[in-house]
Amino acid sequence: MSLNKEHEIHNRRRGRNTGVGLMLGGFVVLILALTYVKITQTDFSNAPVNAGTSEVSD
Amino acid sequence: MTDVPHTQQYEAELGDYFALLKPRVMQLVVFTALVGMLAAPQSVHPVIGFASILFIAIGAGASGALNMWWDADIDAVMRRTAKRPIPAGKVEPREALYLGVALSGLSVMMLGLSANLLAAFMLAFTIFFYLVIYSMWLKRLTPQNIVIGGAAGAFPPVIGWIVATGSFSVEAWLMFALIFMWTPPHFWALALFMRSDYDDADVPMLTVAHGRPATRRHILIYTVLLVVLAIGTGFTAVGGYVYLTTAVILNAMFLLGAYRIWQRDEDDAEGDNYAVERKFFRLSLYYLFLHFGAILVEATLRGWGLTGGGVS
Known part of the structure; x- marks a missing residue:
């Protein structure tokens, strides 16, 4: 039996890995889209002017 | 480790893990949560709406996986569930547990x-309710398991509503009540024609604990209560002429079905292989789908300014 022979189990693993990879890719795209929408929809005009700058003032 | 695991004869496919999430239940969850979200007075950005419904569906799937982990022993003896991934030997119980816990955490966090945060809390509560209150506690303890456990399946439209509004409201709880009251007659009809399944599994369904005539009576009583609720909803803010027309027709059919079930005895049922019970069960699926479809149509019409909502 050749060592390179493709077993049915390899196909199954490949299918599983491809599926998980696609889902992770989709998740990344979704987070990116969510972040974009959240940032563009938030009104930052009322945010404190000095927010986050006091620690590094010197 | 000295012992080699003997279970790796079969290596699970992606589809086996997907089956752990109870895709058919997920369809119902997606649809009712979507209706809850779209029926709410506030609009939701499509991306946020899509993501939120997806995370609600993943949360529902996670609770399905946890349910399959816990109930693997009874699933194995029931004909209806024997082919699920764990009893079929395709997925190990431990894998279902890990998948369920991981997806529960992910879905709640991402919905938040x-x-x-209120929507995330409600999703977490729903998962807790389905796993701990229903699966672990009530299912094997009381014939009222389906009645109280039905609440778990009724939360999605409430969560959808909260996604849009950030708060609870009477309309959201009406949609909850609709599913809550629909669940018992739906499952009891199934229990009638799945005959020995629940007996074999020692699950105290009403058919096992109180007998079949009592189950038939309970189906009629719950259907009458459901009819009042479903038609009454037509006169609230989520209702309207489309909903009311749909509800009147469906509820007349549903009530007639429940009445027929009540009138029959086991000899009649065995004579035609539970035709009336099977028909009632099938109708119950359309019943819920069309009621929520009508709520969605009413919401769409309101969005176009074609109706003011409500009939009164």
Whole structure:
């Protein structure tokens, strides 16, 4: 039996890995889209002017 | 480790893990949560809406996986569930547990980020309710398991509503009540024609604990209560002429079905292989789908300014 022979189990693993990879890719795209929408929809005009700058003032 | 695992004869496919999430239940969850979200007075950005419904569906799937982990022993003896991934030997119980816990955490956290914390809390509560209150506690303890456990399946439209509004409201709880009251007659009809399944599994369904005539009576009583609720909803803010027309027709059919079930005895049922019970069960699926479809149509019409909502 050749060592390179493709077993049915390899196909199954490949299918599983491809599926998980696609889902992770989709998740990344979704987070990116969510972040974009959240940032563009938030009104930052009322945010404190000095927010986050006091620690590094010197 | 000295012992080699003997279970790796079969290596699970992606589809086996997907089956752990109870895709058919997920369809219902997606649809009812979507209706809850779209029926709410506030609009939701499509991306946020899509993400939120997806995370609600993943949360529902996670609770399905946890349910399959816990109930693997009874699933194995029931004909209806024997082919599920764990009893079929395709997935190990431990894998279902890990998948369920991981997806529960992910879905609740992500719903909190995409929508709001109240929606995330309600999703977490729903998972807890389905796993701990229903699966672990009530299912094997009381014939009222389906009645109280039905609440778990009724939360999705409430969560959808909260995604849009950030708060509870009477309309959201009406949609909850509709599913809550629909669940018992739906499952009891199934229990009638699945005959020995629940007996074999020692699950105290009403058919086992109180007998079949009592189950038939309970189906009629719950259907009458459901009819009042479903038609009454037509006169609230989520209702309207489309909903009311749909509800009157469906509820007349449903009530007639429940009445027929009540009038029959086991000899009649065995004579035609539970035709009336099977028909009632099938109708119950359309019943819920069309009621929520009508609520969605009413919401769409309101969005176009074609109706003011409500009939009164």
